[in-house]
Amino acid sequence: MKKRFIAAIMIFLLLAALLASCNSGGNTDTSSAVSSENSDTSETVSTPKWEYDPEIPETFDGEGKDFTFLVVGGDNEAYHSVDIGSWGEVTPDVISEAVQERNDFIEEELNIKIVVEYQLGGNITTYIRNMVDSNDDTYDVVMPFINDASALAMDGYLIPLADGETLNLEGVWWDQNANEQLTVGNVLYFTTGDISMLDNDCTQSIMFNTDLVSELNIDDPYELLKSGDWTIDNMISMAKTATVMNNEFAPTSYKNRWGLHINVNGATGMYIGTGERLTSKDNEDYPQIALGTSRAATAFSKIYELMHDSSYCIIIENYNDEAKGDGFVNCYRAAAEQIAKKNALFRVMSMSDTDRLLEYDCNYGILPMPKLDSNQDKYYSLVSTLAVPGVCIPTTNSDLERTGYILDAMAAKAKELVTYAYYDVKMKNRIANDQNARDSLDIIFDSTVYDLGVVYDWGSIRSFINNAATASSNTYTSQLDAAKTSIQAAIDQTVEDFKKDS
Template structure:
């Protein structure tokens, strides 16, 4: 998955509400690209992974999928039912058609708000009904996993989670005691769009004589400490009115409360849970590490007078600040780059979220909790049929959807230079799924709350969640342990 989804950057419609602490992400459906202009070169033909899967005749069965359309996740599965010239529509349409022909089925997709998806699976399982075979949701679904509404995916016949089209980091973050009820991967390109990253304004860097951070990234020197140092003197009161205002002044760093606190924390290696060889998540607040990370976050966002948006009604202005040439750096996600920066006049580059220090082995990307997760209802009448079709949808996306997105959209349209394409490879290489965050356990937004309140210390705030957080996680673990492998 990581090799094929190396750099998904699509557009994302603005969510109407702040989704828990992560805010919505997804790709626009209106992206138009001419394949003839992609500049791609012919490659050695390989046997598609989809073709390697066994053909089975399901005699015209209608495979019913319901997806969360609140954030426009339709691009993962829904099409116009024909080729339209839209690159995403046409590629997903071809993938769907290939899967339909492989199994002699008809794929039928329906969109609804996520709350209705969750209510539907609860009511249908309890009633013994099966209105849908497969669900595309978000991490709110995690709350239902220990209640027995989802099929245990390691036990789903026809599904092979060791294949590269399934996100291994996602599996690790969402499994408990080697039981898994939610997954993600190539089957959901919108999921990759929720990966955190940063952009920097090249024009401002040139004018100030500041070196582009690409080499720092390559040398492992791009750290949260370095970002705090670089942005220390970049915010300027250009009109001399004694205030820092959008449109009047220039900022070292621009971000918004539902992205930056999470991206910087997880990018610097912060975690609220640990796992042992038994795959059991345990709440573990490493106060020394967390306090140190927060110290630099506070410097970057508060001390250095960044443009930090805390008002939902002003959400878009964090990107407007950067788009209008008003910030050197901007914390963003892959989904929002094309959505908010497509018409930016200044040139910009894409880089990963900084490490904590040079000893940190890899650059890490927080996965926004609004990202796509998929599940199968526990009362699936034909688990093997569901498993085979889902596996084929994922393999087909791995074959065609992901490479097309990577080659056509990322490298020629959004990244603006080859360096950024290289950087985005790093961004999607190591994505982070913290079980504490995925399960939305009380206190998961502690960094956000502290920064909004401009609190210099994080210890007492986080300590207040230790007991309740541990109890909540233990309850989840206990529920998983009492459930059968296949519901």
């Protein structure tokens, strides 16, 4: 009996040991499974460092050295470069934060220190000349306004950008319109793109009051834009409908409700919008006068008639004294208020002028310049390069390989961060706050025109259309005949200078 009891106890203990062993094994397996499961869930999906990959070699190391930009800026400067570094209070917070985030990323990723120094726009070219003449290699990249950069290029102070073999000029972060149109003899000395925002700010366009369109029950300009029928004639028709003269004001007063406010420079912008050019290029990529075609004369005549038809159009500069007498800083501020308060239908402007409408509670839209007619292939938007910084490499730069990689990295990250802040937040979400306006902005910025005549101003060709359009009579052909000789002589000299250096 006792033996059977002991045997039973032993069997019980053996079973208990087996159960303990099984439980121990099970716990081990479960622990392993849990550990494995936790390991799987704790893995994070890696976010790519680059939304737009500049393909910088993994071996690249900036060794913590400075990479120095010289840009336009100063207390008395109307247009500051705020896209390489911030300039005081002129930089909107959303832009400043994006620029800083980009710079922090590039400094850490490439192991460099970004340094930004400023010069006034009127001084920067002289400063660059003196720097190069004294073999001062402080600056890796200089960014004068494009029109000033043209003189530096002609005089041999800049390196062709293609000489920097690591610089990927075909990258989506560079403006391909600028790359194609700013060459002379197939050589590109300066360009722009996502590394800068002033090219967008200085693009010409038209704003309109959307509420006034609805109240007048006229054609929706956005629908005309989509169908390809946003033309000068259709704009004029709507402007005439919108114009109302108020007996309280003089017939020339801006306080009447005008269909169209246009600034003097808007004449050239509208001319470029018709698909015409001040200059074109020959088969060797050298500039030539483009003003002499019959279509150019037709386009100009349409613009001349528009600017002189006081039944619907008023020239903004003509009411500067009246506007200042009414307490405005200048006529351009007054023009913005007329759009905001539904006292104007259309206003020709640069993109930077849209900032003024943030001061008002109003609904407005943005359009490219109208076509000459519906047969025109596409819309075109002039960039006023007078205040657009150009990315330039001075001849004192001795490390083009390093410069190319860093510029691509800066521009690529700017496309992801800074352009988003400017375009998608500042412009689309804050200013152009509907889908039609967003689509219109895409058309405007995709159709930019960099006319070499505006850049180099051969024989004062830059102001030719503006001056002819505001003359007391339409003498386009005779004015062109009188100007051709000096324009062509200046072009020939530029071509000779570039061929000499090639």
